[in-house]
Amino acid sequence: MAFPGNRDRHGRHLTRMCLLSLLMLVGCSGPKPPHPARVADTIAAHEGPVQGPDTAHLTAELNRVRAEFPGRLQAADFFVETRVNQLKQAPCAQCHAAPVDLDKAPKAHWDIQLEHAGNHMMQCSTCHDPGDHKSSLIFLSGAALSMDHVYQQCGQCHFEQLRDWEGGAHGQRVAAWSGERVVRNCTGCHDPHQPAFPKRWPVHAARPADETLPIQEISHPEEGSAHD
Amino acid sequence: MTKSSSIKTWVRRLLNPEALRYLAADDPEGDRSFAEGAAQVMDKQLDRRQALKAIAGAGAAGAALVQAACAPLGGRSEEAQHRWEEFFKKNYRLMTETERAETVTRLTKLAADDRGGAPHIQTTPAQPGVLFGYAFNISKCKGYQDCVKACIHENNLDRGENMQYIRIFEIENGQQSLASANGSYYHEVPADGHYYLGTQCFHCENPPCVDVCPVGATWKEEDGIVVVDYDWCIGCRYCQAACPYFGRRFNWSAPQVPPESVNREQHYLGNRPRKKGVMEKCTFCIQRTRQGKLPACVEACPTGARVFGNLLDPNSEIRYVLANKKVFRLKEELGTEPKFWYFTD
Ligand code: SF4
């Protein structure tokens, strides 16, 4: 069966098979890398000093002061929102000429309810100095402190929060993610007299779960009543 | 008349019913703009009746007349022209700078007509050395939903369907599964014995939603933000099915935003108005964050549960969280590598 074209056809067949298997091989590895990129690797490969967007105009108007950590040699590299210029009744010397007995219920400050770690531990005089009206706050040691640096006072007990606040895991940055770092003071979010966040209604009524995600299959009977 | 020009004519007619309406309507205003349009294109005075005669007599004239309705004339025909050009524009990624500027001009004009005020539509590109990341503190979230409200306003979300990008789940203490979570609670919060966990698009480093899009209408930008070209999306919803996190939202109806509360500071890939039948989702507030601002949800959170920043900056807050806190991500085993971490105090 020696048709002249036969050999040739075999040859072509072979070439095609080769091509096909090659394609299949290539197809398996695909156009994408076999292992998905990890964010950690991307970060490691590209991290470095960054020139982010210019945000000077966003932070220019903010009342801020450079954070200070007593006992440290190096100045902090971030700023904290000031407090004194936001207060109407500070310093105390505006009204009180003489020392005040802070452990009696203060009449002028009737609206202040102290709910901060219990009265056996925290009293007005734990943070405020009744004798020296130059400043409104004192450390546990009795040393004076500006309200602009109230984080130092809170940090006496809440040292873990202070550490996270300095690093950025606690608290809130203001205005911009890049450029000069300005953060809220402790008292920017917490009422120092009642530092826990209050119970209140949500500001938005959530949309019922979409049918595309089987997320609400199980409903709790006790929650059901809370909805109505 | 050549074959190609007659096809063009038909396409134009189909795409521009306004032009056909000019022929049908019997108002003098329509007459004038029609005649003017024809005059400009054909360089010859023409009134409506003449025009109708012409269209009956000669196909070529008909082509020109229809084109006239698309010519830049002001009023309805200018709008028609813009809509025509909008319809045939490219995918955002393929546009040159000039084309981007042109579409922004058109969109600005069209939006000004529709919504009673001109938006400012940015095309700010990703900055080098920036990879956005997000962290959510589940110890801090109290379920107040201030973030959800801020997001709705910032991103011009559909008020008609009550669309929201962010969802806050109320989860019983001791539970971790979202299957037992309540995503539509409405009572005083924080509820005793519960904690709160927020989700939104996680801007995955390996986004499955991007892989499945048949037309390349969604992609990951250089700074890690996963975006949608609303004018290129065909609304097939493959991406929604592919997202393991329910990150995407579909416009089943034309989105409704009261004109007075439209946020006019917009980005082409962000909060500019969407239309019926297209996909949308969280963009990490691309219109804000590419200007250095914080996303609206981060700014609105009253408890500081939300941390945002540049993952490539070793001194950023987000990097502090990743280095010093115990973090986790949802469905990590899928390999999607979300750039959205959860942590506790
Ligand atoms: S969370 Fe969903 S929509 Fe967002 S990038 Fe990941 S897969 Fe895509």
Ligand code: SF4
């Ligand atoms: S809905 Fe739009 S973005 Fe999503 S896959 Fe389909 S075309 Fe792509």
